[in-house]
Amino acid sequence: MTQPRFPFTSYPTGWFAVALSEELTSEAPLTLEYFGRQLVAYRGESGAAYVTDAYCPHLGAHLGHGGTVEGESIRCPFHGWRFDAQGRCDDIPYSDRIPPKAKLGSFPVREQNGIVHVFHDPQGREPWPLPALEEDGWTAGQSVVWRGLRTHPQEVFENTVDTAHIGPVHDGRQTRITEPPVRDGARMTVNIEFQAPGDVVGMYGELNDVHLEVSMYGVGCTHVRTHVTNVDVHARQQIYATPIDMERIDLRGVVQVRATDDPVFTEELAQTFYDAYCSDFAKDFPIWENKRYLDRPGLAKGDGPIGLWRKHCKQFYDEPTVVTSDVVSPRDLVGRIKERWIAPTRERLEGWLGRGSSAPSASSDGASRPPMATKAATKAAAKGTSASTRPIATAEEYFETLQDRFVPEAAKGVDAVFQWELTGDGGRTFHAQVHDGAIDIRPGPHDQPTVALVMGADDYVKVINGDLDGTWAFTNGRGKVKGSVRAAMKMRSLFPA
Ligand code: FES
Ligand SMILES: [Fe+2]
Structure with a gap:
């Protein structure tokens, strides 16, 4: 079947x-x-x-x-x-x-x-806010409708955080997410920069510097503000994906540009952007119409915050998703185990963050499946410690709950000092000396920490709460690890999220 x-x-x-x-x-x-x-x-x-x-x-x-x-x-x-x-x-x-x-x-x-x-909403709940876009100063919207595309709305907008496809599919260069994605209720905002070939807008052989501010409201509606910085042109796109049934959608787009002093030029600009939007967007369709949604994707560094997006999307479904992955061959199984245990960088960073294998998006596969928990983490889960699972508001609160988060069973034979250097507003430094199953937590820095995590306090709180992709934060310079990587790896089992 x-x-x-x-x-x-x-x-x-x-x-x-x-x-x-x-x-x-x-x-x-x-x-x-x-x-x-x-x-x-x-x-x-x-x-x-x-x-x-x-x-x-x-x-x-x-x-x-x-x-x-x-x-x-x-x-x-x-x-x-x-x-x-x-x-x-x-x-x-x-x-x-x-x-x-x-x-x-x-x-x-x-x-x-x-x-x-x-x-x-099958439950008939109160709708969330959906902000209207200001129309003054913008050209009339030009719309396009693609009917019956064989895909799912979530796939359309996953494309937004899938920065690695911008090169192969859209011929963009040097794509990067400029700030950590922000989740706010049903909305997720992502800021992206890349260089786009000018050919599609008649600037042959040139590259344009494009900044996108993407606001996704659920999985049906997205507003994109586009700034082409080298020519200082502003445009915006509304994108809507609506499910017809479980495997088909209608896709709608509306394109506008900000009016300039010259109405004739504005009109040309609007038409150019509209044409470019229609042709560029359509490049994704053959991929979407023929791909599968892999519940267990094999993600790599540089893939963009796909795991965070998927975690964000879970709130929009009443039913849990059904894992439909194919039967795993022994060879695949070996590959997955290697990936899980050997993919070193991501795992180390996760471990150091204390998010353990239940990190929402930055695990080696970035997927939503239940984690392959360590024994210690499993015990911690069995303990049902509310302190280790409830959201925190401040770095201080993390410090105060650190004792509860600690899993003594994981600390046998461990002799190390772990230090948190959380900076900015609400920041603080503290350390924990772990010695063969016992822990001594103290405020302030230690003379010789075995390993130290340096990160903005706000970012760290978001990481612990699952609102910021920890790996993304580290690989984009939002935090760093100083000292023993081996000790950092131990953090996962000592302080599971
Ligand atoms: S009024 Fe009879 S079917 Fe509608
Ligand atoms: Fe795309």
């Missing part, structure tokens, strides 16, 4: 685009298919947009085929039942009794920046 290409067993929660504003009229409802459901969208006489299930709860007629808009309501073509803006039946032409179950499923709708968005 062919395995599904994606492990997701439920549609994600969040804001999703279902139509361009220009597609919606009060003349006739628009027929849609999203989230595995038949839907209709229409514009009431007030101009407000509505999105409901398509099948009438009476006898199942499809409202998109002959349904009519009346005020803010929609009337079924079959027996004439009418449904108001909330989907409640408010008129049955031949009866004065309305059955209590006569209701259409409907969605919270937000229409902004030329897009009709719905909030999809």
Whole structure:
């Protein structure tokens, strides 16, 4: 039997685009298919947009085929039942009794920046904020819709943090993430720089310096601000991926540029950016349409914070993902074990961070599978120490909970001094002397620490809480290890996260 290409067993929660504003009229409802459901969208006489299930709860007629808009309501073509803006039946032409179950499923709708968005949530929870983009000073949006792409919304936006694909697929150079990605509720923001060949915008043989500020809202909606710094041109893109079913999406884009003093030049610029966007974005499609989502990817240094993105995305699903990895051959198994135990740099850094093998994104495979825990870490988990699992607010709080985080069973034969040098606001230095199963924690520096971790206090708190990819932070100069790497490796089992 062919395995599904994606492990997701439920549609994600969040804001999703279902139509361009220009597609919606009060003349006739628009027929849609999203989230595995038949839907209709229409514009009431007030101009407000509505999105409901398509099948009438009476006898199942499809409202998109002959349904009519009346005020803010929609009337079924079959027996004439009418449904108001909330989907409640408010008129049955031949009866004065309305059955209590006569209701259409409907969605919270937000229409902004030329897009009709719905909030999809099987639990019916309150929608999160979705900021509108300021329109003053920008050209009118030019939109594009690619229908029925064989991929999943999460894959589209994973592309954003997948910095290593920018070269092979988009011919970009020197791609780097300029700041640690920031997670804030449903939003994740990533800042990226790279050099783009000028050919696609008519600057043949030249390279443009491009800075992208990418704000992803859930897995359905992303706003990108683009600054081409060498020519000081600003553009922005809205990108929307909406699931039709478990393996297909509609993808929409809206492109704008910031207006210049010269309207003719602005128009040319807008057209150039739009054309470049359409052609460049489409380069990803053959990859997306034919790849599988590997729940256990083999990540390497330089891959970008894919693990952090996947951890961020877990909040959007009610059901856990189902691991669909193929049966592992003995050769693969050996490879994975080698990767896990021998991939030294990432493991050492993780170990030193005290995040252990439960690090969310920076383990050698960066994946969401349960970690291959050390014995000591397993014991710590069995202990159920809340101090070692609850989020911390400050470096001070980490220091105060260090005793609880310590696993004496892992310290047999260990004789070393571990030091934390956490800098900046809320920073502090402290050390722990470990000697054959015992620990002595003291504030301040030690004369001769065996190994010392140096990192900004804010960053360290984020790493411990799983909000910052520790490996990313280290490999991008946000922290460093001084002293014995061997001792650093021991940190994982001594202070598991
Ligand atoms: S099926 Fe819609 S009114 Fe009867
Ligand atoms: Fe891409």
